[in-house]
Amino acid sequence: MNATSTIAELIARSNRLGADARNTNYAGGNTSAKGTDVDPVTGAEVELVWVKGSGGDLGTLKPAGLAALRLDRVRALTDVYPGLDAEDDMVAAFDYCLHGKGGAAPSIDTAMHGLVNAPHVDHLHPDSGIAFATAADGEELTRKCFGDRVVWVPWRRPGFQLGLDIAAIAEANPQAIGCILGGHGITAWGSTSEECEQRSLEIIRTAEQFIADNGREEPFGPAIAGYEALPAEERRRRAAALFPLLRGLASTDRPQVGHFTDSEEVLNFLAAQEHPRLAALGTSCPDHFLRTKVRPMVLDLPPTASLEDVTARLRELHTSYREDYARYYTEYAEPDSPAMRGADPAIVLVPGVGMFSFGANKQTARVAGEFYVNAINVMRGAEAISTYQPIDEREKFRIEYWALEEAKLARMPKPAPLATRVALVTGSASGIGKAIAQRLAAEGACVVIADLDQAKAAEAAAEIGGSDVAVGVAADVTSADQVAAAFESAVLAFGGVDLVVNNAGLSISKPLLETTEKDWDLQHDVMAKGSFLVSREAARVMTAQAMGGDIVYISSKNSVFAGPNNIAYSATKADQAHQVRLLAAELGEYGIRVNGINPDGVVRGSGIFAGGWGAKRAAVYGVEEEKLGEYYAQRTLLKREVLPEHVANAVFALTGGDLTHTTGLHIPVDAGVAAAFLR
Template sequence: MSHPAAELIARSNRLGSDARNTNYAGGNTSAAGTETDPVTGQDVELLWVKGSGGDLGTLRQEGLAVLRLDRMRALVDVYPGVEREDEMVEAFDYCLHGKGGAAPSIDTAMHGLVDAAHVDHLHPDSGIALATAADGAALTRECFGDRVVWVPWRRPGFQLGLDIAEIKQQNPQAIGCVLGGHGITAWGATSAECEENSLMIIRTAEQFIAARTAELEAQGTHPFGPIRDEYAALPEAERRAKAAALAPVIRGLASTDAPQLGHFTDSEVVLDFLAREKLAPLAELGTSCPDHFLRTKVKPLVVDLPADAPVEEVVARLTELHQAYREDYAAYYERHATPDSPALRGADPAIVLVPGVGMFSFGRTKQTARVAGEFYINAINVMRGAEAISTYTPIEESEKFRIEYWALEEAKLQRMPRPKPLATRVALVTGGASGIGKATAERLAAEGACVVVADLDLGKAQAVAEELGGADVAIGVQTDVTSEAQVQEAIAAAALAFGGVDLVVNNAGLSLSKSLLETTVKDWDLQHEVMARGSFLVAREAARVMIAQGLGGDIIYISSKNSVFAGPNNIAYSATKADQAHQVRLLAAELGEHGIRVNGINPDGVVRGSGIFAGGWGAQRAKVYGVDESELGQYYAGRTLLKKEVLPEHVAAAVFALTGPDLVQTTGLHVPVDSGVAAAFLR
């Protein structure tokens, strides 16, 4: 027989891997069993339960809290009542067995007090649709008979655990319950039985809702009402272009109180909801399940303009709606706050809905921004289901506030790890698939930034992005920096992926080592197009976004010691590097009023890992200096004051120094990273 914890993890992973069963990080599961106490040598009954945080689909052993059931059930005798039920969460710590595992969640009582060896608490869209229907109790009986029992809304906690335990005791035929406004709970004597009961409740609710929806459609109606033609989705190319233009503006507004990262969603379910007659009234009601509104805020900001409204008109209306949203949220806080309530955490929306375009969601990380959007899709599904079978009726606003500003939620926020220095910042690195660019992308991601790896080689750019952590950390885009259109596409990709751009590294480059007489016009034009023109295009398009965001920003030029050092046989390369160096000064002077800092880095030759050197430049320079190409790095090091070779990570470190938290008053600076080349000293 397998261990109860192993069965629990396997069951949890199966349930959590299907979005129909529960939302990301939503719900919790448990298993009870017996083990030998290593202290007494006696058998002891234990409870393994998903701990606070984490996700069922990826749950592992370390994500389980382990408690002694005898001690936990003894808490019933000292329970001080619902007004003081929060005290019981700390009491769970005194019930832990051994090292205890993960921190017990608020729902632990539901699992420990219910008389069943296995318990699942889940947040399926179908179950929450029943739970938020105006006549949910009657509909639950109609759907399930007496096998599933209705439990009126109660905030998660010790008392809810007692309520469910009593309901199970009074209804021995029941396999689970629907929790008003919240979700479902199921139980079983074995792990298999518990899973079967959970799935039966979820699938039966789905079928019940589907049948009612089909009846409506047969009558020519829809749960969300008819489509409003002026709000219908724009064609894909037009829609995404408009989204890319709006994303930085919306991100800037959503970051009024604290910097945010963004995520864009234009899935069919979102676009359909945004086009429907009931969009405004349903959105105003907000979400209901605590997991939903803790991530989406109590309601979204909805743009009330037709899909084809010009971007400038949408931007102007967004500014008005954002101010109104902030005032409304502050009023919500004032209506319900008590002297003991945590301070208002921020009045900006987490979800912004733009008809015809899509949904913009926000969070302190890309993952939380993405998940916020996923939760609002869950909410759309819930509203559709509730409207198909009845009328969508979420929990009261006062109850939402009690959870959003719950002392236990505040404590959970305070336990969050301190953000990394570049958290919430979006970086775009050109030439990011190798050498200095790759090292810079790696360093910026390690310091908390989201990174757009732009490179001529799409495959290599995507490979680097995957190494950095995938879509929640980085994306790879194909970009020829000499192409105005491709540069604009790269910036648009950053806006759609992360909400905008905060930090640009102009690193793309190449070189041909030739004397003046050997240098052709083609040689000259190619190097100036890539480095001078390319840097200009990238800086210009990034500046547009940074100004639209209103969050400031950083533009870094990877120039070269050659911008000030006159070496032989290098006319085209050194001249274009001097062009880049002066762009730094010019843009620092122009963009400072927008809080955009522009700085440069002057490396010596970086041989190791360099695409430029590997592409023939190394052989050419080695020939000029009369050394073997394999010895070029040592040659460069030998002519410096420090006698050390410059590596890609040294340049990346300088990028971080200029864009991190310590040099925020610095702009127009060139930082040498050359181990000390006296001839390149800045004068």
């Protein structure tokens, strides 16, 4: 088989295995295939091993995510390997074994794949396999379940020595199809890609069936009276009430984005008697605790406790958690250990409500939660057939603060300016609002598209990206209930809100004597009352988070410029402009900055102009509607037309990090309208 076919077969196998959560967790495990390719220097064929590189995910793996290494050079490293103290040096040595250009960085598990004498190798982290790996009598259970077909390998930190161990065991046990790695996962091998995949699945499914056939009915113990899950809507309300506080606590050392999970696995675990003991033991598989931290923070009050009592207790538990994590770091840190990365929890468990997970972005937060669900499944399996016994804290620390892990973190790209910030933009399914939402997302923010039209909001969010980046919610800003519901949805999606843009608006252009009371009320309801309701809800969330924040009003040059036939619109824009000043004065003590933007008429791409207002304003000025933008441009000092993206640029300028000491400001985005100069 040629190299292209070998790689294609490996990718297909990897994608199939990674697509099923029963086989391995996100970005967990690795696969490999051995074959030959032509050495471009000598023209001779050389033996290679292609292995999933560092940081990739099996389910979405592509050829660029593979590292290609010369097999003779990988195996030659066994002659120079000096022992356990040189594990980090051995990973660096893999760079000298690479074949060709490009490809991924070799992972710590490369030795396992290169040294096992089989053409195809899978290393996976299935919940069922890790249940055996973390059982107190895992070695005995492995023999009982698999006979001599699967061999037990005692815990060893991933690295070159583990590769040597597995290779020796595979050679000494020709009947074996794979092994259980104590505290870690499974490895399988085969002479063909199909055989290797089938052996991996055999180990996983056999372990699952053994647990099902032999496990205790209540591995987490009996239910605790009063700790059963709250009804779904009540859970949602309680989660939304707690999330801003929890996000603020979890962001004590550095800002975090949140994810909420109220799956059956989580709720059942938290309703059972043994959950405090098991949670305190922490996770075991390195892929788990690298993302979930050594253990979660667990609320020790029932779901019926008052919100005030829960809030006070969570603050106390957070203080204790930080102290305990600092102890953990101090106890195990060596002189050359990396600095402590932060003492806040990545996972917070609230009985009857669910799990709150945190990370540097939404995907990281979501994946951390998924990993803790994996950990719950592992604990359930281990407790069903034995007693859950993860690796000890010292070993966890050695991996969490491994120099190689630190180097991986250092290779990550610099965060975007708005990374970790959650933005809610009203009226953002089209026009100026849509341009603002797109710009904020491009600068790293998670974005909530709030619009009167739910379908259009969802469509605009989908254009930006998946639900890890943007979500669409329905919101009539004239309704306090709908505004509160929109913020609740934002909080449940991302953990809170940091940046709010009051953009929703409309305009009815009429002379004073033709302006009806309905015209007046509608515009004031949407823009004056709507901005008030949105800002009030934003302030509630932001003060609960205690992380500061930004509120931006898209006002208008008309807030200071007196034009004809526009009494209702201009008056409500003046109302918005003064709300900026009032709220800047009131919310400053909470670190919340309130600023405004005064655009000139935005014709192209504007929902207001498209809705008929453009024709009316063109009639006022005696120009053709299609030339209204040109007309506006010619009356400015710069002779330039204002577009939606220009307003979006101003929003970013206010919130992107350079104007940290600016509040109560109005920025003109009008290409220079002298009559609208601020004074």
